[in-house]
Amino acid sequence: MNPTKDLRHFLELLKKNGDLLSIDTEVDSRFEISEFLRQFDKERGPALLFEKVKGHSIRIAGNLIGTRKRLALAFGLPDEEKLLETYQRRRARKIEPRRVRTGPVKQVVIKEKRRVDLTALPIPIYHEGDGGPYITCGIATAKDPASGLRSMGLHRLQIKGKTRMGIHLSNPPISRFAANAEKSGKPLDIAISLGVHPVILLASIVSSPSEDKVGIASSLLGSPIHLVRCETVDAEAPAHAEVVIEGKILPNVREMEGPFGETSGYYFSDNSHVIEVTAITRRKDPIIQALHPTVSEVSLLGGPAGEAEMIQMLRARGFAVQDLAISQSSNRTHVAISLHKNHESDPRQLLHYLLSGVPYIKHAVVVDDDVNVHDAEDVDWAIATRFQGDQDLVVIPDLKARAIDPSKKEGNFMTKVGLDATAPLRLRERFKRISIPSRVREKVARTIRKLAGKEAQLMGRTKR
């Protein structure tokens, strides 16, 4: 990896763009940081750097990818216009991570058991019902003991003591690696990185259980991520991370973990795995990242990347997908797809393929290619006028639920639903949209712009 492509490099870039606010008033990691993040996000405000966290000397950054513009910036783009295209192009070009001997994350190495202390890190408490401080932005890297595949994932971690954390493992690949280790009664060696470039964070939540997501991150960044070996466990971590926590997921141990106010907007507790921490390595003056579970950053990290991944998956299967949009407020569960339909069965086949193939999508709607899927009102219009509940509904019961879905059924099942809101091919004429000749539309728009300009001039004059 280009050594400057780390969290600090991105913070510098934000600062240069006037999109980073440093807060030097003292803030409490108990609720206050969380509420700053939420209130600034509501106003679509800048990214935040908390310089003084009560009782700690370590700084905290948050709301980094709070807007599409900042997401584009993480990809080195001036704006979002070419984001999808850039994502798809880079994703297709495989770049392998590179092993290096050392890196900034080894500036301080703490591996004597009595000196390892998780409680010395400023880990926020986000909501009043939370069971304690939670690492929400810890990227877990590990190796599958069965296949040797290395990969990563984002998993919530509850601080339970100086060397003990609860880790919520419901999704592959890390959940599968832990299960494979447990089968032979062994712990899973793991590294948790805090404070990395946002593209590494974004890659950690890409849904691709059999690929190395560190490789995906390298491809998306356009250069190999540098990895260092851990000190006390058989795992690797980004050399330019701010902090790395090394440890072992204990086999056959489960403990109550939570409650934690989740991305769903509800508290959720579980009987979860436990990590025994063996070392902490870090920079001299680390900055760690806080990810508030319900701010825009969560949907922006998963949204555009998830859209690009699904478009690719559906096109590879032969569906003539024109566009696809995940609804921002649905916590990555709702998606709309516009399709150029060649056969009457296309939407249903697409819905079955998508709903059973993408674990996090619960509800999907397919519309014709004259509908703008990024405009919720247009999609609503298509459902209102091109959908009949008794013939256009696809219901797939009893698929594996998302752990955090409070409406999931007994035994962790959920029902997925698809809507075919496309017009029948043989009735194209009846479903033709009303329209105006495009030259008239453009002419009137030009005139309106001119009139608006005149009005603004007039207003300016009267003000003076």
Ligand SMILES: Cc1cc2nc3c(=O)[nH]c(=O)nc-3n(C[C@H](O)[C@H](O)[C@H](O)COP(=O)(O)O)c2cc1C
């Ligand atoms: C904000 C956020 C938090 C997450 N927290 C967890 C978690 O605590 N446990 C878990 O198993 N997966 C969690 N995930 C999902 C995993 O990181 C997962 O590897 C990734 O989303 C892959 O998608 P898949 O489950 O569809 O394969 C989280 C995802 C996001 C976006």
